[in-house]
Amino acid sequence: MTPAERNRIEALARSERPLIICDIDEVVLEFVSPFMAFLESHDHELRTDSFQLTGNVYFKKTGEPADKATISEFLERFFNEHDSWQKPAEGARETLATIEAKHGVDIVYLTAMPPRHHARRRALLDRHGFPHPMIATEEAKGAAVATLIRHHPRRPVAFIDDLPPNHVSVLETVPDALALHLMAYRPLRALLPPMPKGVRTVESWAEAAEAIAEHLSNLAC
Known part of the structure; x- marks a missing residue:
């Protein structure tokens, strides 16, 4: 990760705005x-x-x-x-841009990938119109989320990922996070193990946007 990207992550961690954390493979990009x-x-x-x-x-x-x-x-x-090889998942780019503009949220990409591939994936995201900061890690995703909210632990969090263990890790760190399961490749969905308690399955990015809007609206009440 370049110093500039580290600075973007640090600035994001200091923000109090709602935080949308997106997995990349099968969520933002097809895998x-x-x-x-x-x-x-x-x-x-x-x-x-x-x-x-x-x-x-x-x-x-x-x-x-x-x-x-x-x-x-x-x-x-x-x-x-x-x-x-990889292309954007259907609806990901447009929906994230709309969520960001409409709800004033921060967005970060959190990918389970060896950090040595960070530069190549960063360039790929930029090329496809995903400009937000990115973290590549082989550690549990809950640890990365804890770092992102360390300055403001009560900020609203929505976490979007395709794998149950990642949801378990994040919900252990942020129990009141909105946890959304989304998978671009539909034929594999039926083979997944059951989703952990508290995880909501959404069929598309449009449905994810509705869930996020509802979650933020409920927090504002």
Whole structure:
């Protein structure tokens, strides 16, 4: 992370405005579809038999499953060139711009990705019209959220993510946060484990915007 980006994060942490925290993969940017295309380009395929990568990536010519080390290598190679594959999730850019303008919120992107890929993903977000600060971390997301609200722990928080464990981590840190589950790749939704208590599933960015507006309105009453 550059010093300039660190300064943006620090300024955001000192703000008292409502905070919208967005995951990137499968929330702001498509991930599953581009990763499938990437695997196809390397003679492999992802079968959505269950909600995991290990055991579901196969070598197309033999039908043999790829082992964990091979999948890790594919993920690293994908992140090294993901800016050539990933596109915005439907409605993400326009909806976030509307939420920001209408409700006067702060927005930050929080992605579970090795920090060494920060610059490439930062450039990709900028190219697609997502100018807000970004944090890349391999730590629990609740720890990053705690840092973001350390100056104003009572500021309203909405957290949007596709994975149940991330919601658990954040709700342990901010129990009264609005937790929204959103996933761009619909075929995988049925394979997800149950959402943790307190997490609301939304089917689209339009529905997420309605939930955020309702949440902020209730807090203002």
